[in-house]
Amino acid sequence: MVLNARRIDHMQLILLAIEDQTESRRADRALRRSEERLRRVLETDAVGVLFFDQTGRVTDANEVFLRMTGYSRERIDAGQLTWRDMTPPEWVAASEQQMDQLAKTGRIGPYEKDYFLADGSRRWMLFAGRDLGDGAIVEFCIDNSERKKAEEEREFLLGELNHRVKNILAVIRSLAAQGHGGPEVERYKAVFLARLDALVAAHALALESRWSTIELAELVARTLKPYMAEHSEAVETSGDPVQLEARRALSVGLALHELATNAVKYGALSKPEGRVRVSWRLEKDSEQRVVFVWEERDGPNVAPPEDIGFGTRLIRRVFSYELNGDAELEFRPEGIRLKGWFPLS
Amino acid sequence: VLEDQFLIAIEIEGMLDRLGCIVVGLVPTVARALALLERDRVDFAILDVNLGRERSARVAEELLARGVPFALSTGYEVQKLPEEAFRDAEHLGKPIDFHRLAETVRRLMDVRETP
Numbered sequence: 001m002v003l004n005a006r007r008i009d010h011m012q013l014i015l016l017a018i019e020d021q022t023e024s025r026r027a028d029r030a031l032r033r034s035e036e037r038l039r040r041v042l043e044t045d046a047v048g049v050l051f052f053d054q055t056g057r058v059t060d061a062n063e064v065f066l067r068m069t070g071y072s073r074e075r076i077d078a079g080q081l082t083w084r085d086m087t088p089p090e091w092v093a094a095s096e097q098q099m100d101q102l103a104k105t106g107r108i109g110p111y112e113k114d115y116f117l118a119d120g121s122r123r124w125m126l127f128a129g130r131d132l133g134d135g136a137i138v139e140f141c142i143d144n145s146e147r148k149k150a151e152e153e154r155e156f157l158l159g160e161l162n163h164r165v166k167n168i169l170a171v172i173r174s175l176a177a178q179g180h181g182g183p184e185v186e187r188y189k190a191v192f193l194a195r196l197d198a199l200v201a202a203h204a205l206a207l208e209s210r211w212s213t214i215e216l217a218e219l220v221a222r223t224l225k226p227y228m229a230e231h232s233e234a235v236e237t238s239g240d241p242v243q244l245e246a247r248r249a250l251s252v253g254l255a256l257h258e259l260a261t262n263a264v265k266y267g268a269l270s271k272p273e274g275r276v277r278v279s280w281r282l283e284k285d286s287e288q289r290v291v292f293v294w295e296e297r298d299g300p301n302v303a304p305p306e307d308i309g310f311g312t313r314l315i316r317r318v319f320s321y322e323l324n325g326d327a328e329l330e331f332r333p334e335g336i337r338l339k340g341w342f343p344l345s
Numbered sequence: 346v347l348e349d350q351f352l353i354a355i356e357i358e359g360m361l362d363r364l365g366c367i368v369v370g371l372v373p374t375v376a377r378a379l380a381l382l383e384r385d386r387v388d389f390a391i392l393d394v395n396l397g398r399e400r401s402a403r404v405a406e407e408l409l410a411r412g413v414p415f416a417l418s419t420g421y422e423v424q425k426l427p428e429e430a431f432r433d434a435e436h437l438g439k440p441i442d443f444h445r446l447a448e449t450v451r452r453l454m455d456v457r458e459t460p
Contacts (some may be wrong), residue, residue, distance in 0.1 A: 109390050254352075314351070318410040321373050 019273075052137040056099070059136065068143055086116050098127075103234040106131040108139060112148075115141075118221045124148040126137030153259040162207045194261060195254075198223055202253030206246035216290070218240040218280055222254040228292050231269050231276075241278035242290055245345070248323060252292075255318040258311040259294050259338060268299030268335050275299075289325070296335030304331040315340075347404055348418070353440075357391055357418065361426040362444055364450050367416055378404045387413050391437065391446075394419035394426060403428035414453055416446075440450045 003018040031113030034306045042049050050058055058071075058081040066073060075081050087095050091113040098108050108129035114123040123148075129139030172198055176189065205214050220237050226237065244252065255282025259270070268274030280292040296302075305312070312329065315338060319327035346361070346368060348354040356369040361368050369385040372378045374396060376458060380385070382404075390408055392401045392415055408415045414437040417423055424434040437446050 251351075317351045321354070321371070324350065324374070 019227075028339055046142060048141040048143075049123075050139045050141065052139065053084065054135055054137075056084060060084065065141070066106055068117075068123075069143075088116060088122065090114075090116050102129075102131060102137065110135070112144065135260050136274040136316045158210065162227070165203060165207065166200075169196070169203065170224050172196065173200070190262070194226070195257060197255030198227065199250070199255055201225070202250045205253075206250060211246045213243040213333040214246055216244055216249075216252070216280060217248050219244065220256060223253045224260055224278075225259050227264060227269065231264075234269060234272075234274060235278065237274045237278040239278075239292075242280060242344070243283055244290075249320040255315045255340070256294075262309075262311055262336075263296055263299070266300070267302070268296035271299050273298045274335070282344065283341075290344055291339065291341045293337075293340075296337070299335045301333055302331050302335055303333075335338075347373075347375075347378045347396070347401050348391070348393040350393075357441060358412060360446055361440060361450075363366070363390075364447055366450060374400050375401060375403050379407060382411065382413075389413070389450065390415040391417075391441075392417055393439075394421055394431070394442045400428070402428035402430045405434065408434050416449055 002019040002021055004019070006015045006017075007013070008015055013221040042062045043064060045064060046069050049062040050065055051060040053059050056129055057079055058076050059079075061071070061073075061076055066070075069086070071081055072087075081218075083095060084092070093337060094111065094113060098111060103110050108124060110123060112126050112130040114122050117123060123143050124145040126144045127139055129137055131137055150171045170205075173193065176192055176196065180186070181189075200221065200328075205219060205222055208261045215235070217239060220239075224235060224237070263274075263276055268276050274296065274297050277295045278293070279295075280290060283289050316327045316329060319325045319340040319342055323342035325340060327338060327340035330337045330339075346354050347358050347359060348371065351373070354373070355387070358371055366389070369387060370377075370381040372381055378401070387408075390404075390413060392404060393415060394401055404417060417431065418439045418441050419426075420436045420439050423431065423434060423436050426432075435449060437449065438446045438452075
């Protein structure tokens with residue numbers, strides 16, 4: 001409370017003014033507290049804070065930024081530091097794009113770039129900022145060089161893994177191809193190498209996808225490629241876009257290859273007028289499932305085989321065992337028909 | 346035999362066949378493995394560790410609880426597996442080393458025959 005009293009003699013009065021300052025004092029204190037809090041926020045370890053003007057000149061920075069980068073407060077106070085000084089040439093375009101975005105939306109980032117420190121060395125920084133509405137721009141930055149380094153190492157290891165997988169497949173292929181034997185051996189060799197090549201093709205797709213997902217149409221095209229040179233007219237493929245997990249795509253590739261070799265040896269692709277239709281669709285009920293159909297016609301007359309070969313067994317088991325689905329194989333007189341289905345994920 | 350890749354599973358099946366074992370089941374998932382344990386008598390199990398979407402530790406725990414011996418066939422280094430259930434587990438290599446498998450099976454048979 002502030003009291004103010006005044007005697008007015010001629011009226012025999014004392015005028016008393018009482019002002020309740022509780023509110024304004026409280027507001028003052030709150031403001032000071034809030035400023036103190038903000039100041040502390042701006043000095044959080046590892047988070048650099050920069051203030052820019054519209055020309056890109058740094059007008060202020062917190063201590064963390066100065067420590068992180070080695071730039072001096074004197075240089076900033078002298079108006080001799082701009083974002084361009086700190087941006088390596090190859091990152092200027094990306095930074096200008098951020099400035100355009102700032103002009104349009106009032107926001108910068110979050111984005112990452114390589115950044116020059118005062119001593120000329122470079123660090124990866126993550127930036128995010130905004131227009132403060134009074135012509136100034138604030139930007140926060142975090143040094144994420146360590147994470148970048150870890151990412152690069154992971155990239156390197158993934159590349160190394162891909163290289164080794166391809167190498168071991170090449171070594172196996174060479175081992176299998178060595179030496180010559182009688183017709184039985186040569187026949188076996190051809191079958192084995194074709195299977196291995198299908199595996200190699202599917203692996204190449206998996207590696208390209210970085211072991212994420214593979215488009216089914218692409219898998220079908222690549223797996224059937226060795227047969228397409230001679231039978232491009234005879235094979236028709238179509239289906240919904242389906243992204244298969246790489247691991248599951250390897251299984252599907254294996255089944256596809258067995259279907260194709262069987263067709264060439266005994267089925268529709270063993271006769272010039274024979275046709276194969278490969279189709280698939282994505283069905284949705286409680287879960288998404290892929291329905292895959294391989295249908296042959298106009299080939300030699302088909303009768304159910306007396307004993308099921310390894311390839312046929314493999315085709316079915318790929319669906320039931322590896323893909324958690326199932327398959328039906330029909331030996332119809334006009335050609336075989338395989339219908340396989342499996343949950344997408 | 347718990348192994349998510351059919352081709353690998355049938356190769357292990359073939360090896361066990363040659364050793365005179367009766368393979369009661371090839372299973373690709375934890376759920377099917379547990380169902381098999383409920384359904385059949387199992388004297389010995391071979392487990393892959395990484396089944397694609399899941400790992401086989403839950404099955405190893407169940408086998409330990411039932412006192413059924415098992416061995417691993419995995420591409421991982423067994424000492425580095427984090428799961429408690431895999432500690433002290435025998436490793437047959439991947440691809441499986443047939444001689445090591447034969448030795449393991451013989452040892453288990455001996456234990457069984459001389460109570």
